[in-house]
Amino acid sequence: MVSKPLVYIVIGSTRVGRAGPAIAQWTRDIAAARSSTVDFRILDLIDFNLPLHSPHIPITGYAQGFVFVTPIYNGSYPGVLKLYLDYLKKEWARKPVGIVSYSHRGGDRAAVQLKNILRSSLQMNVIDPPVLMKLDDVFPIRYAETEGPLSDQINAIVDKICQSIEARTV
Numbered sequence: 001m002v003s004k005p006l007v008y009i010v011i012g013s014t015r016v017g018r019a020g021p022a023i024a025q026w027t028r029d030i031a032a033a034r035s036s037t038v039d040f041r042i043l044d045l046i047d048f049n050l051p052l053h054s055p056h057i058p059i060t061g062y063a064q065g066f067v068f069v070t071p072i073y074n075g076s077y078p079g080v081l082k083l084y085l086d087y088l089k090k091e092w093a094r095k096p097v098g099i100v101s102y103s104h105r106g107g108d109r110a111a112v113q114l115k116n117i118l119r120s121s122l123q124m125n126v127i128d129p130p131v132l133m134k135l136d137d138v139f140p141i142r143y144a145e146t147e148g149p150l151s152d153q154i155n156a157i158v159d160k161i162c163q164s165i166e167a168r169t170v
């Protein structure tokens, strides 16, 4: 049996009490319902215990696409997510990546900065637009919703990721 292409939905926060896992799970549920051709799985950075200084280690470089689920921390995305990005180099190039970003006021600043790095330094195929979520608006009810404006935005990202993977494999 041929295995499906893998896309990781990366939880970009690791603090105690984080909202990230619930938002990532919600994103994955929508993605899994939308696509039968791609295997969407959660990747929790807390499981890696990333050291600060390391050589290039191609962990997870085999995935064919990514969705980064990231909060705003002090005007940017969390350091643990940058640490993860710095682990890989050529493995990122040309792969499709979506961004789901959140904070109490919306995730715009994390998304803008992350997008720049992914595009200009890592040569990724960044899917626009990112999903920007205000936690006050969405918590906790909408995590269970699979229909609505936010779900439509996730679906748009999923469709573009699947198209990009298909185009790369033919």
Ligand SMILES: Cc1cc2nc3c(=O)[nH]c(=O)nc-3n(C[C@H](O)[C@H](O)[C@H](O)COP(=O)(O)O)c2cc1C
Pocket (backbone or CB within 6 Å): 013, 014, 015, 017, 018, 019, 020, 021, 071, 072, 073, 074, 075, 076, 102, 103, 104, 105, 106, 135
């Ligand atoms: C260290 C830290 C810094 C934060 N800085 C900002 C910020 O600059 N702007 C903002 O809108 N929210 C900020 N927040 C609020 C977070 O976006 C919000 O708490 C979110 O739930 C954090 O994601 P997490 O729960 O997955 O860790 C900050 C939260 C933390 C923990």
